[in-house]
Amino acid sequence: MARDSTLAIETRGLSKRYRGQGDGPPALDALDLAVPRGCVVGFLGPNGAGKTTTIRLLLDLLRPTSGACTVLGTDVARAPARWRQKLGYLAGDFAVPDRLPVDELLRFLADLRGGVDRARLDELCERLGVHRSKTVHALSKGNKQKVGLVQAFMHEPELLILDEPTSGLDPLLQHTFLDLVREAKARGQTVFMSSHVLSEVQSVADRIAIVRQGRLVEYTDVDKLEILHTHKVSITFGAPVPDHAFAAIEGFAVSRHTPTSVEGLLTGPADALIKAAAEHEVVQFRSREPDLEEVFLRHYSDVDQEGA
Amino acid sequence: MSRYPLLFQTVRENRRGFVAWGAILAAIAALYTAFFRQYADNPDLAASLTQLPEWMQKTFSFQDMSGAGWLTSTTYGLVVPIATVIMAVTFVGRVLPGDEEAGIVDLYLAYPLSRTRLVLERFGAFVLLACFTSTIVALVVAGFNVGFDMGVAPAHIAGMTVVLVLLATVYGALTLLVGCLTGRRGLTSAVAGAAGAAGYMFDALGKQFDEASFLRTISPFYHYIGPRPLHEGLDPGHTVVLAGTSAVLVLLGLWAFNRRDIQP
Numbered sequence: 001m002a003r004d005s006t007l008a009i010e011t012r013g014l015s016k017r018y019r020g021q022g023d024g025p026p027a028l029d030a031l032d033l034a035v036p037r038g039c040v041v042g043f044l045g046p047n048g049a050g051k052t053t054t055i056r057l058l059l060d061l062l063r064p065t066s067g068a069c070t071v072l073g074t075d076v077a078r079a080p081a082r083w084r085q086k087l088g089y090l091a092g093d094f095a096v097p098d099r100l101p102v103d104e105l106l107r108f109l110a111d112l113r114g115g116v117d118r119a120r121l122d123e124l125c126e127r128l129g130v131h132r133s134k135t136v137h138a139l140s141k142g143n144k145q146k147v148g149l150v151q152a153f154m155h156e157p158e159l160l161i162l163d164e165p166t167s168g169l170d171p172l173l174q175h176t177f178l179d180l181v182r183e184a185k186a187r188g189q190t191v192f193m194s195s196h197v198l199s200e201v202q203s204v205a206d207r208i209a210i211v212r213q214g215r216l217v218e219y220t221d222v223d224k225l226e227i228l229h230t231h232k233v234s235i236t237f238g239a240p241v242p243d244h245a246f247a248a249i250e251g252f253a254v255s256r257h258t259p260t261s262v263e264g265l266l267t268g269p270a271d272a273l274i275k276a277a278a279e280h281e282v283v284q285f286r287s288r289e290p291d292l293e294e295v296f297l298r299h300y301s302d303v304d305q306e307g308a
Numbered sequence: 309m310s311r312y313p314l315l316f317q318t319v320r321e322n323r324r325g326f327v328a329w330g331a332i333l334a335a336i337a338a339l340y341t342a343f344f345r346q347y348a349d350n351p352d353l354a355a356s357l358t359q360l361p362e363w364m365q366k367t368f369s370f371q372d373m374s375g376a377g378w379l380t381s382t383t384y385g386l387v388v389p390i391a392t393v394i395m396a397v398t399f400v401g402r403v404l405p406g407d408e409e410a411g412i413v414d415l416y417l418a419y420p421l422s423r424t425r426l427v428l429e430r431f432g433a434f435v436l437l438a439c440f441t442s443t444i445v446a447l448v449v450a451g452f453n454v455g456f457d458m459g460v461a462p463a464h465i466a467g468m469t470v471v472l473v474l475l476a477t478v479y480g481a482l483t484l485l486v487g488c489l490t491g492r493r494g495l496t497s498a499v500a501g502a503a504g505a506a507g508y509m510f511d512a513l514g515k516q517f518d519e520a521s522f523l524r525t526i527s528p529f530y531h532y533i534g535p536r537p538l539h540e541g542l543d544p545g546h547t548v549v550l551a552g553t554s555a556v557l558v559l560l561g562l563w564a565f566n567r568r569d570i571q572p
Contacts, residue, residue: 018569059418061570081422089418095411097321104320111313112419151415 005073008159008190009035009058013067016053027053029214030067035192035207037158040185042201042222043194045211051194052092054211055163058192059089072159085114088155092163092194094148098137102147105136109151116154124150127176141168153180160184162193166200178204199289202228226267232290233273234263238281245280249273265290314421318403318433326437329395330444336391337445340382341452344375348456366515375458376538379449384468385533388445389475392438393504396479397497399437403430405487405496408571423566431484431558438476442469460538467542474550475532479504481557488561491571528553 011033017026028050035041045051056062058069060076069076074083096105106125110116125132128146131139139147145168152160160181166174181191181204195201201208208225210218222228233252240259246252251268266273266287277285310316319326347353354373358365372380379385404427407413416426446469453460483500490496507527511534514524524530531550535543 061414061417063569082420085420091414093411108317
């Protein structure tokens, strides 16, 4: 099979059905995905959608039921151990031997990498505020996650594969993390990161891939992503409004309607909705980013039905 | 920077375990060997042992009460090998399937370390542990041998130490194989522990009943102590059986581990 050297990740019909999974839908169903080198891809989906399965297949930790994947030009199934030198990986549930001090752990991991620039390691630890003298098991989840980020970034790998990298990090550190991703991109590194929160990745990602029930339902440039322009709007009125008042507004899908309130997802311009609301006494008008589950119900319900 | 970072890290991480197992084995070796003097100085006690039911005498080989005979029935025949097998199942079970269940194997395999290297470096650390504890036992026994005038040739103690290490590697390798097949620590410990008990039982039953003597040949305990290394010195044939069994079990484990999904 011809391998495109401009791609960091290429999967072809990648499927995974776990042993003992029975006849249900596979954990991953015929995934075709091509990630160009130097690109930051946000890999989104609700919990259990197949994100971690995909990532573990890319790392050869799992063996596909069918299909294949090529990472950095190498067929993963035939990749020699030294190929992983080009990868940085942070697992969703980052686990390390926990009875030793952080500093000793990082020295060992640097050794296992075959040597890491000391200054780079120090810089990362300082920026993320890693407690180097503490024993690993004494760290909180967030502090352990920082150690995970340091070990993934420390050797400036060609490809970073990060599974839910910001989980447990406080907002300030999430910011630092996003800076690290931007710097990696500026250096030409590729970043493939999963998340179940869209807003977390949209500011750094070039492209967004969305999986649901093991299938890729969307893969597009981040600015072309329709769901980015979707908001959850809820309006409360001072007096009852007629049932039909918001039924036919373009781009607004009502999800709940009581006599004095309406709630729904708004995609596209808000003009028509606001003008319709303005005909009544508005007590409260709230608009927020919907969570992925809500968006999925609206945008990808066809997948739901097929999958059911 | 070392050429075998995971092996040395495994030793470093488990340094307390090394010290603890060394202390445990030294203590039980000393305790059991020390009884030799009481027994040798007390003819009534010696006579009482010959009064024991025949099956007990056979199981524990109490017929021969020379220094080598005492060590063969007690220190090297019972407590030290059993503790060593428990150590093998516990240690290998923790550093292979235990770490896999904890998700740590995931991390290492994202580093430039093949699955084969990961298993071999982990197992290598265990072999070092077995060498360490077996040497401590040998030093304790050698001390009593001189102090109590037990009359065992030092070379025979060395030979006994070699087969003790190999008994440990057989059960370590069996634990490795089950761990590599299943990735489950609890299951691995149960299967390997049961195999340890069965090995001891097979050797004991084989000694009792001539019809069951074939059971001895499949028991690692028989190849370990059956040829009486403290009396006769190291037996090459039985030594090769123990080493070969370990090698085959490790190779099967590597084959299995390279073919399956990593848990969880």
